[in-house]
Amino acid sequence: MNVLEKKFLEQIRIRQLVSKEDHVLLAVSGGSDSMALLHLFCAIRRAVPCRISAVHCNFRLRAEESDEDERFVQEACLALGVTCYTVGFDTLKMAGEWKTSIEETARILRYRYFDTLLSEHGMKVVATGHHVNDNAETMLFNLFRGTSLLGLRGIRAKRGKIIRPLLLVHKVEILGYIDEKHIAFRIDATNFGIDPDRNFIRNRIIPLIEERFSHKLLPSLQRLSEQAGELEEFLELYFENLLADKPGLSASNGMLEVKDLVLLSLFEQKEVFKRALREHDVKCDSKTLDQLVRLLKTQPGRMVRLSAQIVVLWKGGTLHILRQS
Numbered sequence: 001m002n003v004l005e006k007k008f009l010e011q012i013r014i015r016q017l018v019s020k021e022d023h024v025l026l027a028v029s030g031g032s033d034s035m036a037l038l039h040l041f042c043a044i045r046r047a048v049p050c051r052i053s054a055v056h057c058n059f060r061l062r063a064e065e066s067d068e069d070e071r072f073v074q075e076a077c078l079a080l081g082v083t084c085y086t087v088g089f090d091t092l093k094m095a096g097e098w099k100t101s102i103e104e105t106a107r108i109l110r111y112r113y114f115d116t117l118l119s120e121h122g123m124k125v126v127a128t129g130h131h132v133n134d135n136a137e138t139m140l141f142n143l144f145r146g147t148s149l150l151g152l153r154g155i156r157a158k159r160g161k162i163i164r165p166l167l168l169v170h171k172v173e174i175l176g177y178i179d180e181k182h183i184a185f186r187i188d189a190t191n192f193g194i195d196p197d198r199n200f201i202r203n204r205i206i207p208l209i210e211e212r213f214s215h216k217l218l219p220s221l222q223r224l225s226e227q228a229g230e231l232e233e234f235l236e237l238y239f240e241n242l243l244a245d246k247p248g249l250s251a252s253n254g255m256l257e258v259k260d261l262v263l264l265s266l267f268e269q270k271e272v273f274k275r276a277l278r279e280h281d282v283k284c285d286s287k288t289l290d291q292l293v294r295l296l297k298t299q300p301g302r303m304v305r306l307s308a309q310i311v312v313l314w315k316g317g318t319l320h321i322l323r324q325s
């Protein structure tokens with residue numbers, strides 16, 4: 001096994017991404033990252049004897065080139081003895097119908113299809129080729145558009161049935177591996193379907209900052225992402241315990257006890273509100289949270305409207321989360 005294969009295997013083991021008997025679906029676009037993913041999985045098959053299959057989605061965004069990508073992935077899988085599922089989509093039409101960007105439409109379509117394959121074939125997880133650079137792009141993208149502290153965790157190594165075993169691997173390591181193993185891959189020269197802002201971050205911002213700050217950006221963002229992930233895990237546990245200790249803060253009956261809330265720090269109050277409202281399918285931004293925290297300090301009887309349907313009302317020592325029809 002070479003250096004990257006060892007690192008890849010280690011990540012899979014440390015993060016418990018795949019178990020021995022799992023059937024893993026590899027999402028292969030035909031680009032360098034997912035082709036490396038395919039070959040890496042084949043290389044570690046003996047150490048982690050899981051079953052692997054591959055999937056390629058043809059978004060039909062680049063005329064014949066899209067069909068060539070599809071054929072390329074099918075042939076590469078055939079040569080490696082990996083079953084390959086393919087599907088075609090009229091992405092532009094769907095984007096028009098859903099009024100979503102091409103990138104978002106392709107994302108929705110492929111994740112839906114992955115889900116279908118998982119349930120049809122009893123597969124456990126889908127692996128994608130996201131790596132350190134993708135994570136950095138996502139973090140910066142979130143930062144520039146406005147994000148919470150936890151938005152800085154970026155892409156997760158495991159989320160539901162999606163695993164990203166290359167998340168700690170740099171693009172240069174992937175390209176080195178591709179080179180060493182003579183792995184062929186497809187290049188999407190048009191970048192059709194990639195969000196222009198993401199492209200700007202990938203091709204302009206990251207290279208500029210990397211050059212100016214001696215390649216410290218990617219490792220620094222990676223650490224930040226890991227710390228944000230660890231903080232999130234810690235907070236989940238902390239609030240689980242807090243709510244178990246003080247049922248008046250759990251809002252299971254749509255009520256929050258003001259006497260318990262006022263004893264909490266500002267951060268805790270906002271988190272309790274966030275969690276309570278999440279149970280009512282309300283996602284709230286920092287402005288709304290500020291409003292709710294202010295409500296705690298004002299007179300009983302005041303209310304905050306969160307959406308057309310939901311209001312929070314302070315009445316008789318409790319905050320009531322009310323759904324109005």
Ligand SMILES: Nc1ncnc2c1ncn2[C@@H]1O[C@H](COP(=O)(O)OP(=O)(O)OP(=O)(O)O)[C@@H](O)[C@H]1O
Pocket residue numbers: 026027028029030031032033034035055056057058059110127128129130134188
């Ligand atoms: N058409 C597709 N079919 C199957 N999986 C895909 C497809 N496009 C993307 N993916 C999965 O999503 C991951 C991230 O997508 P992204 O658009 O960043 O990749 P890409 O640049 O097209 O290709 P690659 O990551 O393989 O170099 C890919 O690594 C791959 O696992």
